[in-house]
Amino acid sequence: MRGIVKTFPGVRALDGVDLDVAAGEVHCLLGQNGAGKSTLIKVLAGAHRPDAGAITWDGDTVTFGSPHAADAAGIATIHQELDLVPGLSVAENVVLGHEPARLGFTRPRDAEKIARRLLTRLGHPEIPPRRELGDLSAAGQQIVSMARALARDARLIVMDEPSAVLDPEEVRNLFRVIRELTADGVAVVYISHRLEEIREIGDRVTVLKDGRTVARNLPARTTPTADVIRLMTGRSLEYVFPPSTGEVGEVVLEVDGLGRGTEFSGVSFTVRAGEVVGLAGLVGSGRSEILETVYGARRADAGEIRVRGRALPRGSVPAAVRAGLGLCPEERKTQALLLDEPVMRNVSLPALRRFARGGFLGGEAELADAGVVTAQLDVRPADPRRPARTLSGGNQQKVVLARWLLHGCTVLLLDEPTRGVDVGARSEIYALVRRLAGEGVAVVLVSSEVPEVLGLADRVLVVREGRIVHAGPAAELDEHRVLDLVMEGADMTADGRPTAGAGS
Numbered sequence: 001m002r003g004i005v006k007t008f009p010g011v012r013a014l015d016g017v018d019l020d021v022a023a024g025e026v027h028c029l030l031g032q033n034g035a036g037k038s039t040l041i042k043v044l045a046g047a048h049r050p051d052a053g054a055i056t057w058d059g060d061t062v063t064f065g066s067p068h069a070a071d072a073a074g075i076a077t078i079h080q081e082l083d084l085v086p087g088l089s090v091a092e093n094v095v096l097g098h099e100p101a102r103l104g105f106t107r108p109r110d111a112e113k114i115a116r117r118l119l120t121r122l123g124h125p126e127i128p129p130r131r132e133l134g135d136l137s138a139a140g141q142q143i144v145s146m147a148r149a150l151a152r153d154a155r156l157i158v159m160d161e162p163s164a165v166l167d168p169e170e171v172r173n174l175f176r177v178i179r180e181l182t183a184d185g186v187a188v189v190y191i192s193h194r195l196e197e198i199r200e201i202g203d204r205v206t207v208l209k210d211g212r213t214v215a216r217n218l219p220a221r222t223t224p225t226a227d228v229i230r231l232m233t234g235r236s237l238e239y240v241f242p243p244s245t246g247e248v249g250e251v252v253l254e255v256d257g258l259g260r261g262t263e264f265s266g267v268s269f270t271v272r273a274g275e276v277v278g279l280a281g282l283v284g285s286g287r288s289e290i291l292e293t294v295y296g297a298r299r300a301d302a303g304e305i306r307v308r309g310r311a312l313p314r315g316s317v318p319a320a321v322r323a324g325l326g327l328c329p330e331e332r333k334t335q336a337l338l339l340d341e342p343v344m345r346n347v348s349l350p351a352l353r354r355f356a357r358g359g360f361l362g363g364e365a366e367l368a369d370a371g372v373v374t375a376q377l378d379v380r381p382a383d384p385r386r387p388a389r390t391l392s393g394g395n396q397q398k399v400v401l402a403r404w405l406l407h408g409c410t411v412l413l414l415d416e417p418t419r420g421v422d423v424g425a426r427s428e429i430y431a432l433v434r435r436l437a438g439e440g441v442a443v444v445l446v447s448s449e450v451p452e453v454l455g456l457a458d459r460v461l462v463v464r465e466g467r468i469v470h471a472g473p474a475a476e477l478d479e480h481r482v483l484d485l486v487m488e489g490a491d492m493t494a495d496g497r498p499t500a501g502a503g504s
Contacts, residue, residue, distance in 0.1 A: 004053035006039055008390070011381060013039040015211040016053070019189075021156065026178060026188045028198045028220055031208035032232050032422040033394025034380050037191055038080060040208070041158050044189075045077040046070035071097065076154035080161045080191075080393060080420060081333060082145045086134030091115035093133050094147045118147035123173035138165045138331055139283040146174070157181065158189040161393075163197060164419045165330075167282040167448060168483070175201050193422050194449075195225055207231045233424045241455035242434035248458070249273035252442040253411045255294060258303035263289040264466035267303070271411065271442040276433065278445045278457030278474065280482050286466040287446045288330050291413045294444070295327040296320040307411065321350050324410030328400045328417055330446075336400045337388045344370035344384035346399050350407040373402040378428060393420040401432065412436060415446045430456060450479045462486060 006014040014036045021027045031037050042048045044055065046064035055062050057073060064070040070077075084093050091111040092099075100110035115129040124143050127136070133144060142165050149157050159178075163171045178188055178201055192198060198205065202220030206213060207228065215231050251270045259265035264286035271277045279287045292298045294305055299315030306312070307323040329335035337346055347370040348355055355366035370384040377398040379391070388399055397417065404412055414433070418426045433456055437443055447453050453460055454474050462470040462485040470485050 001040070001044065002054050002056070004040060004043055004055075005051045006036075006043060006048055007051055011390075013211055014043070014050070016213075017208060017211065018213045018216060019206055020217075021187045021189055023155070023187050024182045024185045025203040026182060026190050026201050026220075028202035028205045029189055029191045029208070030195075030198065030205060030228060030232060032424050033392040033420075035208040035232070035422075036211040037208055038160060038392065039211075041077060041079075041160055041189070041191070044070065044158065045075060045079075068097070071152060071154075074152075074155035075158070076149040076152040076156070077158040078142075078145050078149050078160060078162055080164070082141055084133055084141060084145060084148070086132070088133055089130050090119075090127060090133055090136070090144050091129035093144055094118060094129075094151050096148065098151060114151060115147060118150050119143065121150070122146055122177060123170065137284060139167070139170065142166060143170070146177070150177070154186065156187045156189070158191075160191045161193070161420050162190075163192060163194065165283065165416075165448070167284075170283070171197070193418075193420065193426075195228060195423070198228075199225075209234065229423055232422065242431050244276070244434065244458055245274065245438050246458075247438075248275040249440060252308060253294075253444070254304075254306040254309075255290075256304045256306070258290065258293060258300055258305065260289065260293055260298060260300050260302075262466070263298075264293075264463075265302070267466075267468055269461055269468065269471065271444055273410075273440045273442055274437050275459065276437050276443040276445060276457045278447065278453035278460045279463055280447075280450055280453045280460055281463035281486055283448060285463045285486070287463050288415050289466075290463070291327065291415050291444065291446055292329070294320075295325055295413055297327070297329075321407075325413065326350070326404035326407060326409035326411070327413040328397070328404070328415060330415040330419070332393075332396050332400055337396060339389035340387055342385045343374060343379065343388055343391070343399055346388050347373060347384070347402045347406055349403060369406060370402070373405045374399065376405065377402050377432065378425075394422055394425045397421055397429075398425065401429065405432075405436075409441065411442045411444070413444050416448065417445070418447070418449075418452065450482045454479065454482070 001019040004014050004017045017036060017040055029037050043050050046067045046069050094115040095111045099106045101107060112129040119125060119127050122143055127140060133141060162174060182188060190202060198220055205218040205220050207215040209232060249272055252273050253271040256268050258267040267290055281287045289298060293300050296315055296317040296319060304311055312323055313319050333339060344367050348366050355361055355363060357363050367384055374384055379395050379398045388396060418429055433443055445456055454477060457474045460474045460477055461468050462482060464486060
């Protein structure tokens with residue numbers, strides 16, 4: 001790809017970008033949120049037509065007028081926002097567009113065989129091919145998206161943040177499959193904000209900044225991380241966690257004996273004002289379900305949730321918000337944002353009564369207040385009237401955080417707050433979490449990245465198979481110890497109850 005230019009109304013997303021990829025290599029594409037990575041990939045995949053520039057494929061200059069044309073040429077793309085059909089089965093999604101047929105009739109059994117073979121290759125033979133895709137977790141759907149790409153028999157596979165929802169074992173399986181593909185001559189373009197992954201799986205690196213190529217073909221394993229960050233951000237950046245003030249107040253949130261079906265049971269913990277409590281565990285361990293139940297998005301079967309001593313009704317989000325709870329959910333696009341509404345409306349959602357005048361919204365106060373909090377988080381582009389759909393993933397995440405910053409919540413529940421967020425924005429989010437805690441907000445954090453949990457949290461709860469198996473100060477744990485607890489369920493008594501202190 002040479003000199004690729006793509007302009008949208010008011011934004012020049014790509015300004016002469018170059019990228020070249022060789023057969024059998026993993027080429028890593030890096031850049032901050034809004035740098036142009038996803039737009040470049042959509043141009044390559046035929047979803048966008050470039051305004052200028054040229055694409056050469058196998059020595060021939062080509063124009064992919066549609067995703068189907070790119071697919072037919074041998075280019076498969078796993079997008080950050082999955083392009084699957086929730087109402088279809090797993091097998092139907094895997095073969096979508098390439099359905100096995102005989103005499104003009106599709107063959108469901110053949111589709112199920114293909115899906116089963118590919119899911120086994122990806123290390124997930126337990127996913128039923130006949131199961132409806134929408135019933136799977138985010139991680140399960142990501143696995144199906146990978147199987148769909150493998151089913152294309154492609155020569156180039158683009159993976160945009162493929163590991164964002166995967167646990168460490170699933171990432172290892174993913175890397176094993178990537179190495180098998182490249183050994184067979186398949187090229188892989190790999191996009192990730194996790195720089196340690198780039199060093200492990202990548203061969204060469206191209207860096208984008210503000211829609212331009214600022215570095216090409218850097219060696220992935222030997223280029224210093226500090227140099228990569230400087231290229232991405234234009235400045236040196238110490239990738240550290242802000243220190244905790246260590247000052248906590250009274251108990252704000254109490255969770256006592258919380259349970260919900262087979263998802264989790266017997267969950268008890270407290271969070272004090274100014275304290276950050278982290279939940280560590282594998283994908284599917286019950287972490288997200290616990291947060292959503294505390295927030296009222298899921299209805300508990302047992303137990304009680306109290307905020308400042310007052311019990312919350314089960315399964316009521318309005319009651320939780322009135323009590324001062326705010327949630328940044330795992331899936332921002334489907335669970336948090338009104339994508340076609342402007343940024344200011346997404347920010348003001350919990351406080352609409354404050355901005356309504358005569359039953360109507362859209363006044364200057366709403367715009368002004370949304371502009372203040374989005375500016376504090378450096379949301380780009382800096383236009384609160386802009387539809388949320390047009391923002392990059394990292395900036396969309398900032399919009400969700402800005403919502404609760406404006407609302408002034410007492411308890412902030414964060415589920416994977418830095419998923420798909422670049423290193424610069426991560427540092428800003430870390431600083432915001434610490435700032436809010438310093439102002440007395442009680443924070444509960446879920447993250448698949450153990451260093452993030454240990455770096456931000458004052459206290460860590462380890463969740464395994466729906467139970468808290470350990471609780472203690474973050475300073476007394478390290479990554480290896482947490483992974484041991486997560487994988488083996490240590491610190492549990494013979495009857496399956498946490499040892500002393502696990503629910504404190």
